[in-house]
Amino acid sequence: MNRRTFVSSALAATGVALLSNPVRLFAQTGAPRFKLGYGPHPGMFKAHAPGGILDEIKFAADQGFTGWEDNGIAGRPAAEQEAIGQTLKDRGMQMGVFVAHASFDEPTFAVAKPEYREKVLASIRNAVDVAKRCGAKWFTVVPGSVDQQSDKTEKWNRYGGPRLAEGYQTANVIALLRECSAILEPHGLVMVLEPLNWYRDHGGVFLQRSDQAYALCKAVNSPSCKILFDIYHQQITEGNLIPNIDRCWDEIAYFQAGDNPGRKEPGTGEINYRNVFRHIHRKGFTGVVGMEHGNAKPGKKGEEAVIRAYREADGF
Template sequence: MNRRTFVSSALAATGAALLAGSSRLAAQAFAPKGNPRFRLGYGPHPGMFSTSAPGGVLDEIKFAADQGFTAWEDNGISGRPAAEQEAIGSLLRDRQMQMGVFVAHASFDEPTFAVAKPAYREQVLASIRNAVEVAGRCGAKWFTVVPGSVDQQSDKTERWNRYGGPRLAEGYQTANVIALLRECSALLEPHGLIMVLEPLNWYRDHGGVFLQKSDQAYALCKAVNSPSCKILFDIYHQQITEGNLIPNIDRCWDEIAYFQAGDNPGRKEPGTGEINYRNVFRHLHRRGFTGVVGMEHGNSLPGADGETAVIRAYRDADAF
């Protein structure tokens, strides 16, 4: 490296460090005394702190912010009244919190993407159009899409093959999924919004869904080739499906836009199962992840004790 390059790199690094330092100071100044903001954008969800904040979702968001959380996740926000969606978005902006994902489309037992039927197509595109409106009200950037089940349904005119395999060959199903995802992306790109595809495990929770593994999601995103189609890497699901978490995260990194957490077994807070969340979160932080890590899990204990345990678990996992 020549001297000019070295000096330029040093100045850039110094500037970045000063900017990061000022950002951390601003964040710490915002959080109440004694509750510094978390290093990653962990996002609790409605009901997680309902004992500590019994006044409803807005009170829970305020409580979460006071504990140092910098994000919020609400899978079911599409079902809330428009005025409440707007109120949530306004409060999150006031508290300098990111809005995490909500579910835009999730079909677990119908091949809504894998089979090219007009009724399925219209159903999916209508859900995407609705998600654009919801995102505008609550300030969301990402929302979840689960691209249906595999095509394994038989009928009187078309039978499974002799091995009990899919009615439509896997390659054709994949081509149909890609084509519909491209249509969805075309609706989202003008708005700068991102649908995140979530691979789900077959072994415990969602047998039969089309999308199971991180490499499969990665291939779909590469084929769709849109900034509006990325991966939701759910650490709980991928621990069950494939393990090897950090290497698989690295291989998919350029297509991952969002993470979700939950320990295994049990799908509770970090520290209740087998996943070394401190190491995983450290890795995300070192790679510069600034998005949301949705806390899509339950509390291991009921009531206020359980809510305190969740906060402590994330403080411990965030101590890297």
Template sequence: MERRKFIKNVSLGTAAAGIAGVSTSKAAQANNFDADATFNLDYAPHFGMFKNLAGEDLLDQITYMHERGFRSLEDNGMMKRTPEMQEKIGNHLAKLGMTMGVFVLDKGGNGANTLAAGKQEYVDIFLAGCKKAVETSKRVNAKWTTVVPGDFQRDLPLDIQTANVIEALRKGAEILEPHGLTMVLEPLSDNPNLYLRYSPQTYLVCKGVDSPSCKILYDIYHQQKNEGHLITLMEMCWEEIAYIQIGDNPGRKEPGTGEINFKNVFKYIYEKGFKGVCGMEHGNFSSGKQGEEAVIQAYREADSFR
């Protein structure tokens, strides 16, 4: 891995100098690297985001993220990795003092086993996924797992579907809560068949489940598409939001590539005192090493609200 110098961006120099919690990773010290400052918020890249700069090895990618100032990782596909690889990732994160963000709960609900249908066989699939998620979380020291309840059940009244979803999620929460694992429900914009689409709707479901193990994953990209009014609706739903994900719209790339004023959104989140993880669930606008550096610079810019 080539030596890297601290990012010298004149427009960010003053802000970067004032960022709290500047530290140097052990890996950076051992290799005589200059580590970048940490950020105001806890942004979490995913595997592959910096593979041209860090290489294909997953542990090297984590080390690189740490060197560039990131202190968390998220990996939607964690449950599909081998237990051995999960343990390696968990141990490496612990060594660097990094946090594991969300992973997707396998079979957590989809078009093939929608929780809105109220069918026991679908609920059983979901609950089996919850049990597997607990084991995965122990290996990587994760606190959050993403759940999407699946599609609408069109032959049932909407309120009956909501009751079915709440009942299933209560059973899942009973499995997760003793282990300190929280399912974060993600309203999506991917297609009109999805049951869960709006933040107030998700707030209602969380209130119905009434468990610390059932909260909202507020994905800025999806909610800009579905409902807009990002800050207003985040404020209304704030007490149930446990995790945030990022992506500009249109395009679902890094901040600054679409229409969202991320500096203002990040400032709001920071001033609310949010100490959780903000997952970078988006692609890179440009390819190669230059595109990966551009992602980091985009976060430096959007994070310079102080």
């Protein structure tokens, strides 16, 4: 499951073990809240809440989730955006990220073309309006692809011009991010830059690594430009998760989760999510951890498995 797909899907007070009473967990309302603000997304609980997004939000809240994530909310009608925001507010939940700008195949930030700049800034202005309607604070920006060389020559790119050296590309990215930040700062909104892996999902994107994202944020030097640390992507790209989280900590505003391999719920792959979640909780993280992954199994049983997985990972 990649970003393109996403853009275009209790424990009782007595301490009874989760697996001993699954029926009560999924039937009850007011389950204990999770320690971290995990954020499901539309479609994750559709079998339990077939009435649509608002019903899914209510179901998620009843299971103890305090976040919500909807990458594609910018494409929904304004009235629906407002309804989602109000429902989250009523349930005491935080709205997580949506995608404000995500270019995977064009160097929209790395190459300083007027048409790229206008496209990016228009998407940021639109994101301000969307964020106000749905109550969001953060939204995702993927700063395009690298300026790639063509198959014909190393000197010319596939966009009809000379391929830029890496330093010039980075300077262009920083300059445009500063323009975006200037739009966002008066509104107190934050674009979060997401490094994506080249090895499985997004070969050719400009931003790949946590240290690269950290350097960009330091260069932009704005409270409106921070890091989205997607644990799934960074496990593939660089591993060494907890040390890299620590090194980037002062620029991280948002996390996303998904196990590897498979990009399903925690416990289906190799990442020790209980340790990672415990670490960021102890460091004081109070934002949203977006559940940007699929369900390993279909239907109600698969949805119940997702909830159990997060109870297990949150049980530190």
